[in-house]
Amino acid sequence: MCGLLGMLTANSNAAQFVDAIETALPCMRHRGPDEAGTWHDDDAVFGFNRLSIIDLEHSHQPLRWGPADQPDRYAMTFNGEIYNYIELRKELTELGYAFNTEGDGEPIVVGYHHWGADVVRHLRGMFGIAIWDSVERQLFLARDPFGIKPLYYATTDKGTVFASEKKCILEMADDIGLLLELDKHAVEHYIDLQYVPEPESLHKGIRRLESGCTAIVQPGGELKQTRYFRPQFPAQFVPKSKEQDLFDRIARALEDSVEKHMRADVTVGSFLSGGIDSTAIAALAKRHNPNLLTFTTGFEREGYSEVDVAAESAKAIGVEHIVKIVSPEEYVNAIPKIMWYLDDPVADPSLVPLYFVAQEARKHVKVVLSGEGADELFGGYTIYKEPLSLKPFEYMPSPLRKGMHYLSEMLPHGVKGKSLLERGSMTMEERYYGNARSFNFEQMQRVIPWATREWDHREVTAPIYAQSTHMDPVARMQHLDLFTWMRGDILVKADKINMAHSLELRVPFLDKVVFEVAETIPYDLKVSHGTTKYALRKAMEQIVPAHVLNRRKLGFPVPMRHWLASDELFGWALDTINDSQTDDIFNKKALVEMMQEHRNEVIDHSRRLWTVLAFMIWYGIFVEKRIDPGIEEKEYPVYL
Incomplete structure (x- = not known):
């Protein structure tokens, strides 16, 4: 490394x-x-x-x-x-x-x-x-x-x-x-x-x-x-009598991957949240290191921490567990450093708790394992259920679907059924461009009036979709996320934030042998029985504790919506907007209005506001050269 x-x-x-x-x-x-x-x-x-x-x-x-x-x-x-x-x-x-x-x-x-x-x-x-x-x-x-x-x-x-x-x-x-x-x-x-x-x-x-x-x-x-690498996700059919064979192949591939990822001449630990991905990795790693240390992070606010679940998992698999709780003050103070380490902004609030849990882990180990990639390979995002819920729309004539789209545009924001009509009237290429979306075009024009290209995302997604026409609907979404969300967000933060602390992060799910099995999983064994990652859950039944096996994924959730509406971050966010020298990029009046709408609970703008705020901090460091990221020069020189 x-x-x-x-x-x-x-x-x-x-x-x-x-x-x-x-x-x-x-x-x-x-x-x-x-x-x-x-x-x-x-x-x-x-x-x-x-x-x-x-x-x-x-x-x-x-x-x-x-x-x-x-x-x-x-x-x-x-x-x-x-x-x-x-x-x-x-x-x-x-x-x-x-x-x-x-x-x-x-x-x-x-x-x-x-x-x-x-x-x-x-x-x-x-x-x-x-x-x-x-x-x-x-x-x-x-x-x-x-x-x-x-x-x-x-x-x-x-x-x-x-x-x-x-x-x-x-x-x-x-x-x-x-x-x-x-x-x-x-x-x-x-x-x-x-x-x-x-x-x-x-x-x-x-x-x-x-x-x-x-x-x-x-x-x-x-x-x-x-x-040299092009995922195929070949169409597969697995008869009921052969399903267990597939589950066993998944378990063997993942166990072999974890064993290989444990190779090091230094101590290896593991991140542990409350979900199946990190728990599976930690449980398998424990087989190769009886003294495995695991690490997690959370917040004091109820509902935004998996600390208790992670601690229960650690106890069940028999590992020593270390926890870091992050306060709003710590969160804000770390943002400039994080943007410096990132090189380009990533508007993912979970970057900050990851920064602190990596900092804590580095006190004890030099390498950690983590569960990144499981959702993309095994069909883990809730949005992957969408093709099932929208399947009836596929049989409707094109003129009727267009009419439904016009109707959805006429319905006021927040009306029940508006989103379903809107998404059902669109093709997958039109409606899905990865596991993230901050702004639609109208919202974008509100904050960056010079934006001129409606559905600009197609410049990114169209070439990827063109390679996946032979795949089933869930595989097409997985394929898109492999080339967009995963490598643009998930893996950027995994690399940059851990390396900020000289901590090597290893991701056993993203292994060529694991992928060779994962890409053969049929549609009905990814999103099935009312859950996601069905095949992975079945493969891990004897490895992952029961209280985690079918639990909904949270990862490192962040109470950003509450913080931006409260005194904890509202003033900081307004100051960031007003101090930023980005008037040629953003309509700052519109951003202040959005802050007020968010605080008054008119509309939840937290995701959009955080996207802009992260950019402004990055811009203040790398373009304005006004913000000192706070990197100690005796450790790492400040780039200003």
């Missing part, structure tokens, strides 16, 4: 950029406080910050390797963990290759020499990879199939810079001649979706290599991206 930063120069003048790389590296020291260093030749400069997890005394990066006739041909740095590195090492050793370390990084570069770009198909893990081939003079970049680990890049006439965090590229902007300009198109997408969708960032010219993709760059050339 580390933070990588590097540059492939256009004119073989890499030595001129070594100082710039060394200056920018400390911006992400939190990703790897154990060790730092750089390497360069004529064309490329590589830098890294290492968080030592496996082969602590060796496996230094940038890692050099080459065959006997071409020693030191390759330079590599990578961020992540390869869980099948032992098996890969054995396979490559049998093919005649020699290794110099015991870590999980060297099998990547040896595998690249043997398989080329197809090495990614042999890797079981999470990764952002950069390999420089000094013989072929080309740079190879890669990200894991689901996008667990980030990889940003920017290209100018001086070369291509790549990094695990965008702030490192911002730090180097002057050195590489990169003009820093707000991407208003990405702002619209953010306001619409609550996150910035890949491959965009809020800065023009800085983009992300997409999940499940590799890329090749040659000196002075453009980055050429290739997708």
Whole structure:
């Protein structure tokens, strides 16, 4: 695990950029406080910050390797963990290759020499990879199939810079001649979706290599991206007599994944909320670590904490449990730091409790397991039931459905049945664009009057939907969420917020072997028997305590609606709006009106307001340079 930063120069003048790389590296020291260093030749400069997890005394990066006739041909740095590195090492050793370390990084570069770009198909893990081939003079970049680990890049006439965090590229902007300009198109997408969708960032010219993709760059050339991972969700039918076989396959795949994810030369803990996902992971992890520590967080407000349920689960599976309670004051004070660590805003209030539980966990362990990805792979979101409730509308003639849509528009807000008519009259492509939506177009125009593209989300969702026409309705929603909500929100916060505390988060559900089973689950075994994740629940019957097995998912819920309407956050929110220098972006008068409507309980605007407030804090740090995120310089330098 580390933070990588590097540059492939256009004119073989890499030595001129070594100082710039060394200056920018400390911006992400939190990703790897154990060790730092750089390497360069004529064309490329590589830098890294290492968080030592496996082969602590060796496996230094940038890692050099080459065959006997071409020693030191390759330079590599990578961020992540390869869980099948032992098996890969054995396979490559049998093919005649020699290794110099015991870590999980060297099998990547040896595998690249043997398989080329197809090495990614042999890797079981999470990764952002950069390999420089000094013989072929080309740079190879890669990200894991689901996008667990980030990889940003920017290209100018001086070369291509790549990094695990965008702030490192911002730090180097002057050195590489990169003009820093707000991407208003990405702002619209953010306001619409609550996150910035890949491959965009809020800065023009800085983009992300997409999940499940590799890329090749040659000196002075453009980055050429290739997708290697495409979910299929093949149509399946499982007879009743074979259902248990499927449930057993799920259990075996997940148990094997957890066993592989426990590989480390440091202590591994586990997050534990009140749901089946994290409980299943913790229960399986306990089999490999009898002294497993689990961690959870919550709030004092009743109904917004799973602390009691998590404690009951911890007791049932026999693990020591540690709890962090977050106050409104702590919540507000942490927001600037969190936006700095994120690089781009994510309007998910659960970021803050995650920040505090990660901070607590890091006092005890260096690695934690978590349950991210279970909902997307096994059909866990309540919205996935929608195709069943809307099925009668599918048989209606198109003119009738259009008429219903007009009727829904005429009904006042809040009238019972308005939403059902509206959604039933639309196709899936029109109504569903991921597991998040802050604003409809009319609401967006109220707060950003320059927004001009109705249903702007289709620019993001249409290409994804085009790949899923052969899938069942629930699979199409899962497929969309894999490429939008999961990699734009879920995995961004999982990576950035835990790494803020130099804590490595591992997600056993997002494993290639688990996915190979999960994508074969038929429609009627995902959303079935009045619940979601039916097949997973059946697979975990002997593993997860009964009080959790069929409990509704909450995760780390946040009382944002109450806080924004009360003295706890209302004044802070108004001050944030009034102080922000974003008058050319937002209609601040409309935002103040929304604050009053929310406080008077006219309309619940909490989700929309939080989306804007998160952006304003981010803007104050990275654009206005007015807000100090409060990062202690003795630990990590402030980017201002």
